[in-house]
Amino acid sequence: xxxxxxxxxxxxxxxxxxxxxxxxxxxxxxxxxxxxxxxxxxxxxxxxxxxxxxxxxxxxxxxxxxxxxxxxxxxxxxxxxxxxxxxxxxxxxxxxxxxxxxxxxxxxxxxxxxxxxxxxxxxxxxxxxxxxxxxxxxxxxxxxxxxxxxxxxxxxxxxxxxxxxxxxxxxxxxxxxxxxxxxxxxxxxxxxxxxxxxxxxxxxxxxxxxxxxxxxxxxxxxxxxxxxxxxxxxxxxxxxxxxxxxxxxxxxxxxxxxxxxxxxxxxxxxxxxxxxxxxxxxxxxxxxxxxxxxxxxxxxxxxxxxxxxxxxxxxxxxxxxxxxxxxxxxxxxxxxxxxxxxxxxxxxxxxxxxxxxxxxxxxxxxxxxxxxxxxxxxxxxxxxxxxxxxxxxxxxxxxxxxxxxxxxxxxxxxxxxxxxxxxxxxxxxxxxxxxxxxxxxxxxxxxxxxxxxxxxxxxxxxxxxxxxxxxxxxxxxxxxxxxxxxxxxxxxxxxxxxxxxxxxxxxxxxxxxxxxxxxxxxxxxxxxxxxxxxxxxxxxxxxxxxxxxxxxxxxxxxxxxxxxxxxxxxxxxxxxxxxxxxxxxxxxxxxxxxxxxxxxxxxxxxxxxxxxxxxxxxxxxxxxxxxxxxxxxxxxxxxxxxxxxxxxxxxxxxxxxxxxxxxxxxxxxxxxxxxxxxxxxxxxxxxxxxxxxxxxxxxxxxxxxxxxxxxxxxxxxxxxxxxxxxxxxxxxxxxxxxxxxxxx
DNA sequence: TTAGGGTTAG
Numbered sequence: 001x002x003x004x005x006x007x008x009x010x011x012x013x014x015x016x017x018x019x020x021x022x023x024x025x026x027x028x029x030x031x032x033x034x035x036x037x038x039x040x041x042x043x044x045x046x047x048x049x050x051x052x053x054x055x056x057x058x059x060x061x062x063x064x065x066x067x068x069x070x071x072x073x074x075x076x077x078x079x080x081x082x083x084x085x086x087x088x089x090x091x092x093x094x095x096x097x098x099x100x101x102x103x104x105x106x107x108x109x110x111x112x113x114x115x116x117x118x119x120x121x122x123x124x125x126x127x128x129x130x131x132x133x134x135x136x137x138x139x140x141x142x143x144x145x146x147x148x149x150x151x152x153x154x155x156x157x158x159x160x161x162x163x164x165x166x167x168x169x170x171x172x173x174x175x176x177x178x179x180x181x182x183x184x185x186x187x188x189x190x191x192x193x194x195x196x197x198x199x200x201x202x203x204x205x206x207x208x209x210x211x212x213x214x215x216x217x218x219x220x221x222x223x224x225x226x227x228x229x230x231x232x233x234x235x236x237x238x239x240x241x242x243x244x245x246x247x248x249x250x251x252x253x254x255x256x257x258x259x260x261x262x263x264x265x266x267x268x269x270x271x272x273x274x275x276x277x278x279x280x281x282x283x284x285x286x287x288x289x290x291x292x293x294x295x296x297x298x299x300x301x302x303x304x305x306x307x308x309x310x311x312x313x314x315x316x317x318x319x320x321x322x323x324x325x326x327x328x329x330x331x332x333x334x335x336x337x338x339x340x341x342x343x344x345x346x347x348x349x350x351x352x353x354x355x356x357x358x359x360x361x362x363x364x365x366x367x368x369x370x371x372x373x374x375x376x377x378x379x380x381x382x383x384x385x386x387x388x389x390x391x392x393x394x395x396x397x398x399x400x401x402x403x404x405x406x407x408x409x410x411x412x413x414x415x416x417x418x419x420x421x422x423x424x425x426x427x428x429x430x431x432x433x434x435x436x437x438x439x440x441x442x443x444x445x446x447x448x449x450x451x452x453x454x455x456x457x458x459x460x461x462x463x464x465x466x467x468x469x470x471x472x473x474x475x476x477x478x479x480x481x482x483x484x485x486x487x488x489x490x491x492x493x494x495x496x497x498x499x500x501x502x503x504x505x506x507x508x509x510x511x512x513x514x515x516x517x518x519x520x521x522x523x524x525x526x527x528x529x530x531x532x533x534x535x536x537x538x539x540x541x542x543x544x545x546x547x548x549x550x551x552x553x554x555x556x557x558x559x560x561x562x563x564x565x566x567x568x569x570x571x572x573x574x575x576x577x578x579x580x581x582x583x584x585x586x587x588x589x590x591x592x593x594x595x596x597x598x599x600x601x602x603x604x605x606x607x608x609x610x611x612x613x614x615x616x617x618x619x620x621x622x623x624x625x626x627x628x629x630x631x632x633x634x635x636x637x638x639x640x641x642x643x644x645x646x647x648x649x650x651x652x653x654x655x656x657x658x659x660x661x662x663x664x665x666x667x668x669x670x671x672x673x674x675x676x677x678x679x680x681x682x683x684x685x686x687x688x689x690x691x692x693x694x695x696x697x698x699x700x701x702x703x704x705x706x707x708x709x710x711x712x713x714x715x716x717x718x719x720x721x722x723x724x725x726x727x728x729x730x731x732x733x734x735x736x737x738x739x740x741x742x743x744x
Numbered sequence: 745t746t747a748g749g750g751t752t753a754g
Contacts, residue, residue, distance in 0.1 A: 168747075276751080374752075408753050
């Protein structure tokens with residue numbers, strides 16, 4: 001669009017001069033005189049519209065009342081077209097023509113706001129000495145739409161200073177601004193007080209709902225309820241705000257009661273209400289009510305509404321009915337971004353990660369773009385499956401959609417790289433975050449912890465204070481785990497002692513279990529036992545932790561005591577029997593071992609078989625100890641033999657203490673060679689010959705001591721980095737050393 | 745010329 005332009009330009013659009021009538025010629029003459037004109041390129045001849053301009057300019061000279069009548073339709077016209085450029089041109093025109101802005105200022109501000117140009121609206125707003133209440137309200141509402149709560153409140157406060165009384169429109173907007181979690185709550189309460197004084201608190205249902213919503217967001221459901229009860233003419237919006245409030249604070253029964261109350265009062269639920277109440281049912285695992293509401297949705301014809309259907313599939317997922325969740329999705333004609341995301345999240349939460357990834361690919365194929373919710377769920381699927389390559393591709397999506405700085409996507413990326421043993425990549429993702437919170441920092445500390453980077457974890461934990469983030473339960477657990485995995489006993493004890501003094505964080509049994517592990521591993525078993533006795537009602541985890549450290553240090557007596565305690569708390573705990581039988585085997589107490597085995601047989605307890613897997617060429621290969629069913633078994637065994645020979649030259653001695661069966665030494669030695677992790681590594685070395693690719697293996701149980709030693713030698717022999725994730729943690733083997741410093 | 749509620753991630 002072209003604003004004021006030269007007369008010659010206009011004439012070039014109207015080549016046939018003889019076609020101009022008298023008025024048109026006069027108009028052209030006039031504009032030629034002043035040398036300016038507002039015109040649009042689509043106008044190819046002098047239109048009545050432009051003639052109006054001519055009259056307008058003539059009228060300006062005669063008086064402003066006529067100017068109002070003439071400018072108004074112009075402003076309306078360009079507001080409809082959402083052309084802020086034209087509005088600005090009109091404003092300039094008014095200024096140059098000497099029309100006082102006071103007359104049409106309100107209209108211009110309204111026009112700017114409708115065009116979404118809040119900056120120009122504000123400039124004009126600030127320059128106007130007198131504004132209609134409607135404009136104050138429109139300005140506030142616009143700031144809220146643009147998520148600028150502080151600015152909205154600024155206008156509200158200036159309004160009060162200027163002696164302008166807020167009305168019901170003001171309050172229905174301003175409470176929303178005061179709901180912003182970044183602001184102090186005092187302001188909201190003060191505004192509520194003023195609304196009471198002005199008699200607007202409950203006489204208007206819009207004001208009432210906004211107040212209910214604000215108190216719900218403050219977590220003050222008692223106040224929300226008090227306001228709702230006072231509103232005389234309740235409606236569906238007010239009741240939905242109340243239901244959502246209860247639901248989001250976990251007060252599911254009260255949410256359901258509010259829903260029933262609403263139906264009893266004859267207020268018809270709508271799609272928003274259904275969408276919320278179904279989430280309540282899902283959160284409380286209330287399948288019965290969930291199904292009844294599903295029936296109600298069908299009866300009332302809300303089957304095609306996306307929001308309640310999305311909530312319906314979430315409800316089924318949270319009740320563990322993943323097939324019903326899939327069925328609900330299938331019936332939806334037009335699933336949107338949120339629906340797809342809900343489906344993917346549901347699959348991940350129900351342990352169907354592979355299907356979640358398939359659905360994600362389908363979503364992309366159908367040109368539905370993912371958001372931070374989607375990508376963080378997909379990343380969690382990848383990290384659960386330890387699929388690094390797939391995860392990297394999802395990370396690329398995160399970058400593509402500009403979400404590297406998002407704390408949710410970020411935490412999931414950190415978690416992925418941490419779980420895949422790439423702490424450096426995790427740190428890069430952490431440093432890319434703009435907004436982060438306690439969860440982002442915890443993810444990073446946990447990544448360090450599981451990969452054995454104790455000092456880095458401690459450093460970040462200390463830095464939390466500078467970042468203004470208060471550590472929570474998870475932060476403490478993660479940093480203690482970091483100390484355990486890196487053998488930083490004193491540091492761990494210091495942190496534990498300081499947290500004990502700090503009344504802000506409550507220590508749980510999990511923290512104590514972590515300390516038992518830390519002390520026990522370093523051989524301070526007596527202290528570990530004393531610590532357990534400090535806990536009120538020690539649980540199975542605590543005693544089993546003590547038992548597992550007894551196994552490491554071969555403390556049979558203390559172990560038997562621990563077993564007794566475990567079996568008192570949890571008589572059928574199979575892990576305990578396995579741990580004790582392993583302890584008997586490793587200390588050579590074969591008679592007790594045999595006895596234990598028969599007890600286990602009687603109890604039908606089975607030790608879960610050791611299993612390792614390796615991801616080579618995007619295919620997962622699984623190995624079990626002494627299992628030669630892999631199609632490439634021959635090559636694997638040849639590679640294995642070569643490796644054993646080479647590592648023996650470097651000084652590897654098989655450690656037969658890790659053979660948990662009674663047999664002669666030679667047999668023990670050969671049985672060690674066929675442990676699942678050795679088979680997996682031999683396969684990976686045979687299959688991938690380049691020196692750069694790191695070998696990543698995963699094991700369902702802990703890596704045995706002999707294998708740990710063997711892998712160290714192998715990393716030196718083949719000159720490659722080997723990363724092993726076992727049930728407890730990561731081991732990074734490089735150049736004959738392991739990141740755990742042999743402390744694990 | 746101005747106003748309210750919902751569904752997806754640690």
